[in-house]
Amino acid sequence: MPVGNTLEAKMRYRINKSKVSAFILSDFYDLSDRDQVGRVLRKMVKEQFLIKIGQGIFAKTKESKLTGKRILETDFITIAKQALKKLKVKIFPSKAEQDYNSGKSTQVPTGLRIGVNKRISRTISYNGREISYEQSTIRTH
Numbered sequence: 001m002p003v004g005n006t007l008e009a010k011m012r013y014r015i016n017k018s019k020v021s022a023f024i025l026s027d028f029y030d031l032s033d034r035d036q037v038g039r040v041l042r043k044m045v046k047e048q049f050l051i052k053i054g055q056g057i058f059a060k061t062k063e064s065k066l067t068g069k070r071i072l073e074t075d076f077i078t079i080a081k082q083a084l085k086k087l088k089v090k091i092f093p094s095k096a097e098q099d100y101n102s103g104k105s106t107q108v109p110t111g112l113r114i115g116v117n118k119r120i121s122r123t124i125s126y127n128g129r130e131i132s133y134e135q136s137t138i139r140t141h
Contacts (some may be wrong), residue, residue, distance in 0.1 A: 007032050008040045012049070021060040021073045022082035023050070054124040057083045072126060077111040080124045080131045090117035092136035 010031050015023065028037040041058055044050040048070040050058040060073040072079060081091050092115035099105035112129060115136035124131040 007036055008043070011037070011040055011044075015044075015050070015060060018060075020082045022053075022079045022086060023058045023060075024083060024086045025056045027086070051126065053079065053126050054083065054122055057122075057124060059083075059126070076126050076129060077114075077131075079126075081114065083124060084114065084116065084120075087122070089120060090136075091115065092117070094134050094136075 011028055014028070014031075025034060025037055025041070028041075031037065041050065041052075045052050045058065048061060051061055051070070051072060053059050053076075059079045061070040062073045063069070064071045084091055093101065094109060094113040094115045096105070096107065096109040096113060097111075097115075100107065100109055113132045113134055116133050117136060119135065120133045
């Protein structure tokens with residue numbers, strides 16, 4: 001259970017217990033309104049408990065064993081995909097991933113390009129790396 005009954009304590013508890021590393025504002029709307037949730041998230045970013053990777057998108061951090069600084073809890077691509085799923089975006093392999101997996105190409109994809117089912121204008125970035133989107137040609141029925 002959360003230590004204390006404050007909104008911040010409840011949000012920290014939820015973040016710590018979560019199996020995913022990406023969070024969006026609406027993950028916490030059942031606890032309070034948008035303004036208060038935003039205020040607490042900004043405080044957590046300032047404390048480096050979370051890292052902001054996009055507008056309304058946050059990621060869990062951990063301490064780097066090498067530098068002692070706060071870094072993403074898991075890899076950037078995984079977090080970006082988790083965030084997109086929370087935003088109700090369907091994810092598909094990019095053309096480069098499809099070509100590599102089928103043997104058409106030996107070029108290893110960077111992973112920074114994600115196939116999606118609709119146009120996205122939201123930027124997701126971390127440490128100078130930015131996700132780009134490719135509308136998938138794969139159709140689901």
